[in-house]
Amino acid sequence: MSPQCSEPDLQLSVLNVARNVETATPEVALHLEQCVACQSAAERMRRMVAVWTDDQADDDEIASAAVRFHARSAPKRTAPGWFDVVPFASAGMAAGYLLLAASGTISLPWKSRAVEALPPAAAPAHVAAVPSRVATDVPSVAPVFATNDENVSRVRARPHVETARGVAPLVNGLRLQLKRGESARVALSLGQESHVEGPCLVEFWSTPMEAGGWRMVREETDVSAEDGTAQPAGSNVATPRPVVPPVSGSSGSGASTDTTSARELAGPGATLVSARAWSRAAAALREDNFEVADRAFDELGHSSDPATRDAARLARAQLWISRGREVAVRPVLEQLAANGATALVRQRAAEFLNRK
Amino acid sequence: MPPSDDTEDRVETRALVAGTSDRAALREIFPMVYRQMRSLAGGRADFDDLVQMAAEQVLRSFGSFAGRSKLSTWTYRICYLTLLRHERWYRRWLKRFSLAEGGDLETQAPAHDEPTLDELERAARLRKAVARLSPKRRTVVVLHDLEGHSPQDIAAIVAANPLTVRSRLRDGRRDLARILAADPYFGDDACLPEENER
Numbered sequence: 001m002s003p004q005c006s007e008p009d010l011q012l013s014v015l016n017v018a019r020n021v022e023t024a025t026p027e028v029a030l031h032l033e034q035c036v037a038c039q040s041a042a043e044r045m046r047r048m049v050a051v052w053t054d055d056q057a058d059d060d061e062i063a064s065a066a067v068r069f070h071a072r073s074a075p076k077r078t079a080p081g082w083f084d085v086v087p088f089a090s091a092g093m094a095a096g097y098l099l100l101a102a103s104g105t106i107s108l109p110w111k112s113r114a115v116e117a118l119p120p121a122a123a124p125a126h127v128a129a130v131p132s133r134v135a136t137d138v139p140s141v142a143p144v145f146a147t148n149d150e151n152v153s154r155v156r157a158r159p160h161v162e163t164a165r166g167v168a169p170l171v172n173g174l175r176l177q178l179k180r181g182e183s184a185r186v187a188l189s190l191g192q193e194s195h196v197e198g199p200c201l202v203e204f205w206s207t208p209m210e211a212g213g214w215r216m217v218r219e220e221t222d223v224s225a226e227d228g229t230a231q232p233a234g235s236n237v238a239t240p241r242p243v244v245p246p247v248s249g250s251s252g253s254g255a256s257t258d259t260t261s262a263r264e265l266a267g268p269g270a271t272l273v274s275a276r277a278w279s280r281a282a283a284a285l286r287e288d289n290f291e292v293a294d295r296a297f298d299e300l301g302h303s304s305d306p307a308t309r310d311a312a313r314l315a316r317a318q319l320w321i322s323r324g325r326e327v328a329v330r331p332v333l334e335q336l337a338a339n340g341a342t343a344l345v346r347q348r349a350a351e352f353l354n355r356k
Numbered sequence: 357m358p359p360s361d362d363t364e365d366r367v368e369t370r371a372l373v374a375g376t377s378d379r380a381a382l383r384e385i386f387p388m389v390y391r392q393m394r395s396l397a398g399g400r401a402d403f404d405d406l407v408q409m410a411a412e413q414v415l416r417s418f419g420s421f422a423g424r425s426k427l428s429t430w431t432y433r434i435c436y437l438t439l440l441r442h443e444r445w446y447r448r449w450l451k452r453f454s455l456a457e458g459g460d461l462e463t464q465a466p467a468h469d470e471p472t473l474d475e476l477e478r479a480a481r482l483r484k485a486v487a488r489l490s491p492k493r494r495t496v497v498v499l500h501d502l503e504g505h506s507p508q509d510i511a512a513i514v515a516a517n518p519l520t521v522r523s524r525l526r527d528g529r530r531d532l533a534r535i536l537a538a539d540p541y542f543g544d545d546a547c548l549p550e551e552n553e554r
Contacts, residue, residue: 012526019501036549041533043547045501048482051541052502055479057394062387065407069386072408302480320473328472335540 005037018042019049143168143176159188159214161204170214172206188214217276218283274300274308281315293319306341314345314352321352388428389414392435395498399483402442410438425512432513436495443491478541485535485542493528500525 005011010031017024017032018041024032032038057065145166146152152167159170163184168174170186178184178198186194186204196202196218203217277296284292297319300312314336317329336349393407400406413434421430486494486502495514499505500521507525511518536542 008526012522012529015501015529019504039549040544040547041529043549044533044536044542047542047547049502051475051478051482054475055483057391062390065390065404066383066386068404069408069411298476301477317473325472328474331472331474332477 005035005041007031007035011035011038011041014038014042015045018045143174156187159186161186161202170204170206172204174204176202176204178202186216219276219279220283274303274305277312285319290319290323307345310336310341310345314340314349317349317352385414385418385427385431386411389431389435392428392432393439395503396435396439396495397487399480399487402446406435406438406442409442410435413438426509429509429512432499433515436513439495440491481539482536482542485532485539488535489528489531493524493531496521496524497528497532501529 010028013025013028014032014035017028032042143161143165145168146155155167155169156162160167161170161174161176161184162168163176163178164182168176176184178196178200180199182198184196184198184202186196194216196216199220201219203219205215205217206213277300281293281296281300284290284296294316297312297316301309301316303309303312313332317332317336320326320329330353333349333353337346337353340346340349389411390407393403393410397403397406410431414431417434421427486498489497492514496510499510499513500507505513507518507521510521514521516524533544537544540546
């Protein structure tokens with residue numbers, strides 16, 4: 001039970017003193033000396049201020065935020081035009097269409113296309129079992145490649161993806177499968193570009209949260225040489241997969257970060273969102289991209305699933321160890337070794353502690 | 357942190373309003389707006405959206421800024437109103453959906469400062485706890501306890517009586533202490549005097 005102060009008004013003054021906005025009167029000083037609750041509250045205040053002050057935005061963070069701000073501040077029209085109604089009309093049409101589809105009056109064309117594009121077996125087993133808004137709200141759409149020169153130039157004028165098969169406009173839920181040796185160039189309206197190498201499945205989602213208005217989700221696939229069918233790597237969790245190469249500098253410390261085993265530590269509670277974060281982390285580790293991997297692990301470290309959260313924290317600790325930051329992660333390892341969500345996490349954390 | 361010299365701040369503000377283009381003004385002001393919004397709403401998944409809305413609002417209203425208050429107070433007020441408006445909209449919007457998974461803003465370690473993982477987690481936990489306070493209490497607690505503003509400044513930012521500010525501060529502190537009660541660093545046990553002496 002936490003201690004309670006019998007004089008809340010005095011505690012306000014005590015906290016102001018702790019915050020250095022007031023000087024302690026003799027009455028406050030005497031009270032602070034006697035009251036455990038106020039001593040605890042004052043200590044909490046000092047800690048909060050110290051942590052808050054250390055956690056301020058630095059110049060790099062602000063500079064990148066400014067870039068994002070300018071990228072998203074597209075010039076706006078001030079005069080309304082007749083075409084302002086187009087989005088509302090489109091939304092109305094789409095709603096009517098979905099209503100008819102829901103009532104069984106018409107069938108949705110993408111159902112058959114999605115089935116052709118991705119056989120049921122290709123869906124990750126652990127992902128399919130978990131309901132997800134991303135997986136169910138918007139159906140996956142197969143790319144429609146432009147056929148003639150006029151269409152190609154029209155498609156290239158807007159956000160699009162370009163492969164050896166042709167140029168296709170980005171649409172919400174677009175799913176593109178790239179085989180080994182195939183690559184795709186993704187171009188957004190602000191001149192941003194990125195390249196994707198197969199074998200993989202790539203999905204595009206329209207989102208105002210990302211610069212450029214699109215989010216790309218990439219999933220590694222294992223390609224069978226015989227029939228050329230692709231399966232997301234995450235679909236085969238039980239099958240041994242090649243261990244992710246250790247990040248540079250890891251040989252000295254003996255710690256490598258293996259996202260496959262980390263995912264196994266996380267157990268079956270992982271959602272599609274966390275599965276994608278694991279994939280991102282794995283890809284980043286392969287490319288020796290510390291920042292992206294660290295961000296992915298950090299994201300997973302905030303998961304509501306305790307097993308996922310602690311597995312990610314352990315993986316992040318390993319990543320930091322591989323960068324020679326053993327001292328910085330020791331408290332986390334100690335905490336995981338004592339209170340990790342699963343026995344395996346506790347055991348691994350203890351092993352890392354003993355290794356040093 | 358609030359500027360130390362009011363007069364100087366107001367003179368600089370007038371010069372800024374009189375002599376710079378919108379774009380240049382924004383370049384000067386954006387870091388301040390970003391820091392202020394980060395104080396009020398850092399750690400949220402929609403943080404970038406909030407910065408965007410607040411900075412655009414500052415840019416739109418900049419010509420009408422009369423310099424009667426400090427520039428930082430004026431921008432803080434815009435950030436505060438943007439946050440309140442957004443939270444109201446979000447609550448209405450949220451009633452129609454159920455979220456599959458809560459989102460937290462990613463925290464990234466600045467390379468040159470090299471804070472420990474423990475420090476990063478502490479800061480993330482503190483931001484998460486602060487985010488659980490109601491917007492009005494959160495604003496007062498952050499501005500007073502964590503940013504060091506005076507109750508008078510805060511009263512101007514939130515357009516409320518200083519007594520109301522004090523009352524929100526008292527309630528906000530109480531709520532925050534309750535939220536952090538079990539925290540391994542900010543919690544009651546961790547902050548007890550005997551614990552510190554060990």
